[in-house]
Amino acid sequence: MTLSILSAQPSAPQLPASFPPSPNLSLSPLPSLTCALQCQHFQSCSGCTQELNLHRPIILDDVTDFFNNHGVSDFTFDSCRLWGWRCRAKLAVRGSSNSPLIGLYQENSHNIVDIPHCKAHHPSINATVELLKQGITHLKVEPYDEDQGTGELRYVQMAVTLNNTSLPASQRYRNGKVQVTLVWNSRNENSPSSEKLKALANFLWRNGGPRSNVHLIHSVWANFQTSTNNIIFGNRWRHLLGEIDFWEHVGGIDIALAPSSFGQANTRAFDSLLRKLQKYVPYGAAVADLYAGAGVIGLSLAATRKCRSVKCIEINKEARLSFEKTVGRLPKSIDTTISWHHADTSIGPLSWLMGSDVVVVDPPRKGLDPSLVDALRTLSLAEKRAMLTERSFSKVKNEKRPWILRAREASVQIESKTSPEEGQSLPKTLIYISCGWESFKEDCKSLLSRKEWHLDKAHGFNFFPGTQSIEVLAVFKRGPGAGLKKKKSGKKKKRPL
Numbered sequence: 001m002t003l004s005i006l007s008a009q010p011s012a013p014q015l016p017a018s019f020p021p022s023p024n025l026s027l028s029p030l031p032s033l034t035c036a037l038q039c040q041h042f043q044s045c046s047g048c049t050q051e052l053n054l055h056r057p058i059i060l061d062d063v064t065d066f067f068n069n070h071g072v073s074d075f076t077f078d079s080c081r082l083w084g085w086r087c088r089a090k091l092a093v094r095g096s097s098n099s100p101l102i103g104l105y106q107e108n109s110h111n112i113v114d115i116p117h118c119k120a121h122h123p124s125i126n127a128t129v130e131l132l133k134q135g136i137t138h139l140k141v142e143p144y145d146e147d148q149g150t151g152e153l154r155y156v157q158m159a160v161t162l163n164n165t166s167l168p169a170s171q172r173y174r175n176g177k178v179q180v181t182l183v184w185n186s187r188n189e190n191s192p193s194s195e196k197l198k199a200l201a202n203f204l205w206r207n208g209g210p211r212s213n214v215h216l217i218h219s220v221w222a223n224f225q226t227s228t229n230n231i232i233f234g235n236r237w238r239h240l241l242g243e244i245d246f247w248e249h250v251g252g253i254d255i256a257l258a259p260s261s262f263g264q265a266n267t268r269a270f271d272s273l274l275r276k277l278q279k280y281v282p283y284g285a286a287v288a289d290l291y292a293g294a295g296v297i298g299l300s301l302a303a304t305r306k307c308r309s310v311k312c313i314e315i316n317k318e319a320r321l322s323f324e325k326t327v328g329r330l331p332k333s334i335d336t337t338i339s340w341h342h343a344d345t346s347i348g349p350l351s352w353l354m355g356s357d358v359v360v361v362d363p364p365r366k367g368l369d370p371s372l373v374d375a376l377r378t379l380s381l382a383e384k385r386a387m388l389t390e391r392s393f394s395k396v397k398n399e400k401r402p403w404i405l406r407a408r409e410a411s412v413q414i415e416s417k418t419s420p421e422e423g424q425s426l427p428k429t430l431i432y433i434s435c436g437w438e439s440f441k442e443d444c445k446s447l448l449s450r451k452e453w454h455l456d457k458a459h460g461f462n463f464f465p466g467t468q469s470i471e472v473l474a475v476f477k478r479g480p481g482a483g484l485k486k487k488k489s490g491k492k493k494k495r496p497l
């Protein structure tokens, strides 16, 4: 059978949301082509590397074996939505104004592959890319030329919100609206080419905004970037048109996401992960959310697990505003002490763990910072030291360490009305969310090596169908774990005579 036979199918079939229940992941003998990508850009575009069996990423065998070998025999995998899952995309704009290219780099090159029919993108992203190309040509906008450093439009970020509560839930996905960020090759909005930027934004709004025939666009933003390195965004962001606030609904709460703060690409899969994660957090727990972005995980836990306290640590200061807006929409009944700190988790990590029962880490692909791994591996030592000196944990009030003081100054704090002040405990549960499988394995081995932690549960989520990545949710508990505790000698006790 060839792929062309499949392309005769009217639409790609959907799988049940979660299968199989593991451990050997072989219960569902679906024909592999049923779950084929069927994308005309496959092979020329670097975005996807797996064409068949999208429901079962190749990496899954390794993941299942790894968890089996580390005592988790009930690993589960949620195959999630297989096509149109990407609700957030950053695309390069190259070529010429008459023939713009909007897409990803070819593997190991700086050539851009145009991907107008990408099967991973939410359909509203592809439609907006098409509209943007028309605008570029119509207004003679010059795409960026990397070699010369010339041109006007460098990149575009598109984020889709599925959160239109005026529609029935079944229609929300299809009616997703796009927050467009145009990355403009100038220092700020006062540069000579800014008139063209405004004209392009107006073009998008006129033809894709709420008064157009097809309402696609939620809002238009500009980011200004002139550097010659590969960093996509500059530091200057400007809202141009449409609603300033971009809301999504995940993990039981409304979340605000500014274009400058981190957002998960696969909204629906992220929602499934959050709902699973919530089950591992006891009601009333004190939670530290490290690598928190706009605090989505922590705030979702505050709302659904009635946490005593939630402390979010994030290095990107731009995420603060989104955090504050999300807090503003939390149900008024929530009685949690909530804080967000603009800080680097790798500096003095123990201070962020202190006072929490559960720590959630969601690092970038490269994994945890070594200093945090060290702090987590040696928590018992820290506890013993604190008991001996009775000093280090009481530093909280008389804090002198400059990085902590700086982070406190840049923090947002909402006090609970009834919860007691931060305690001195250290976490007994560690929940690790990973998008980088190789780095996760390394971190996991380090965490287990001193028997300070053992692996309790693990789940996989198909966050990136068609690629070699999956998202992992792993739950660690303090102590060596039942399977690894000292074995009894095997000698039978003598019965009393």
Ligand SMILES: C[S@@+](CC[C@H](N)C(=O)[O-])C[C@H]1O[C@@H](n2cnc3c(N)ncnc32)[C@H](O)[C@@H]1O
Residues within 6 Å of the ligand: 262, 263, 264, 290, 291, 292, 293, 294, 295, 296, 297, 313, 314, 315, 316, 343, 344, 345, 346, 362, 363, 364, 365, 369
């Ligand atoms: C994978 S994202 C997760 C964000 C958030 N948990 C979410 O789901 O929306 C990783 C986040 O870690 C932040 N980050 C990276 N290095 C950090 C560090 N050393 N300290 C604190 N945050 C860091 C990034 O800015 C980014 O927001």
